[in-house]
Amino acid sequence: MLPDGRRIGAHLPLGQGMVRAVERAHAIGLDTLQIFSDNPTAWHRRAEPPKELPAFRARIVELGMGPIAIHGAYLINLAGSDSTLVERSGAMLATELRVAPAFGARFVNVHLGSHRGTDRATGTARLAGEVARVLADVDDGPDAARLVLENSAGSGDGLGSSLEEIAGVVDALAERGVPAARVGICLDTAHLWGAGYAISDPAEVDRVVVEFDRLIGLDRLAMIHFNDSRAALGSNADRHEHVGAGSIGAAGMRAVLTHPGLSHATYYLETPGMDEGYDAINAARVLDLAAGRPLADLPAEAKEVKGSRSRTHPAPDPETTDEPATDSRGRPRKP
Numbered sequence: 314m315l316p317d318g319r320r321i322g323a324h325l326p327l328g329q330g331m332v333r334a335v336e337r338a339h340a341i342g343l344d345t346l347q348i349f350s351d352n353p354t355a356w357h358r359r360a361e362p363p364k365e366l367p368a369f370r371a372r373i374v375e376l377g378m379g380p381i382a383i384h385g386a387y388l389i390n391l392a393g394s395d396s397t398l399v400e401r402s403g404a405m406l407a408t409e410l411r412v413a414p415a416f417g418a419r420f421v422n423v424h425l426g427s428h429r430g431t432d433r434a435t436g437t438a439r440l441a442g443e444v445a446r447v448l449a450d451v452d453d454g455p456d457a458a459r460l461v462l463e464n465s466a467g468s469g470d471g472l473g474s475s476l477e478e479i480a481g482v483v484d485a486l487a488e489r490g491v492p493a494a495r496v497g498i499c500l501d502t503a504h505l506w507g508a509g510y511a512i513s514d515p516a517e518v519d520r521v522v523v524e525f526d527r528l529i530g531l532d533r534l535a536m537i538h539f540n541d542s543r544a545a546l547g548s549n550a551d552r553h554e555h556v557g558a559g560s561i562g563a564a565g566m567r568a569v570l571t572h573p574g575l576s577h578a579t580y581y582l583e584t585p586g587m588d589e590g591y592d593a594i595n596a597a598r599v600l601d602l603a604a605g606r607p608l609a610d611l612p613a614e615a616k617e618v619k620g621s622r623s624r625t626h627p628a629p630d631p632e633t634t635d636e637p638a639t640d641s642r643g644r645p646r647k648p
């Protein structure tokens with residue numbers, strides 16, 4: 314936790330054990346974690362909850378960790394043009410929301426999605442209609458998780474690469490009577506950068522915060538994915554980098570980390586090499602940034618972190634990857 318109470322977490326793999334992931338997060342000074350509830354690249358969902366789930370939840374409570382976030386399956390696209398896939402996505406999202414309380418999760422985070430060759434207005438209407446339908450179908454008790462929609466870098470037909478587009482989605486949800494309390498927003502800093510927000514400059518961070526508040530309302534900002542980027546500004550590319558070691562850099566990342574307007578949001582690292590020791594390195598870099606300390610040089614091999622180098626998002630947990638990964642159209646992914 315930062316001195317101002319700001320909470321910091323990371324997306325940690327569960328493949329080595331769920332309780333072990335909680336212990337690891339705690340040991341490296343984090344306050345919470347983001348996880349996958351199941352294989353994020355398959356439509357198939359496990360029939361039974363993981364055996365370690367009660368122990369996981371108990372340890373989270375004991376250590377005062379939270380708010381826990383579930384990153385929804387990557388296949389979920391509520392904005393698409395294929396109604397079968399949109400329905401399947403809605404059912405998958407409903408499953409994520411329904412299992413969230415068993416994980417002690419307060420947030421279920423999904424990407425805003427892609428309109429898949431229609432247009433932004435059509436995609437926005439699809440997304441809002443589907444979210445309204447799913448939320449009407451999922452219990453809203455005191456343990457219910459909040460759906461958190463994440464900005465995109467703008468590749469393909471991705472919705473939500475600008476604050477104006479996110480505001481359009483928020484307005485479309487309000488028109489459908491979706492309570493504001495049930496849907497929050499996640500800003501991924503690497504996606505902001507890919508979308509053309511020059512947040513390497515603290516003045517631009519200020520401007521983004523002011524604009525977010527004007528267009529959407531800062532009370533809707535629930536999560537920040539705190540990633541540096543190895544993509545070019547405005548390239549629409551989404552390539553995560555170690556904190557302060559990418560094209561956003563230390564000054565911009567520090568401005569996001571310490572901005573008074575963002576202190577109510579929870580920060581989650583989605584940086585490379587989480588299972589190779591870089592979880593601790595990036596957690597330490599966050600604390601150094603917050604304290605105004607200069608960042609240490611990364612180990613020389615940091616650019617060569619296996620497995621994460623070409624990935625744009627957290628990798629599936631090995632134990633949950635029990636069937637061939639498919640892309641969002643259900644076709645096998647190319648390696």
Ligand SMILES: [Zn+2]
Pocket residue numbers: 463501538583
């Ligand atoms: Zn993200």
Ligand SMILES: [Zn+2]
Pocket residue numbers: 501503504551552553625626
């Ligand atoms: Zn990303």
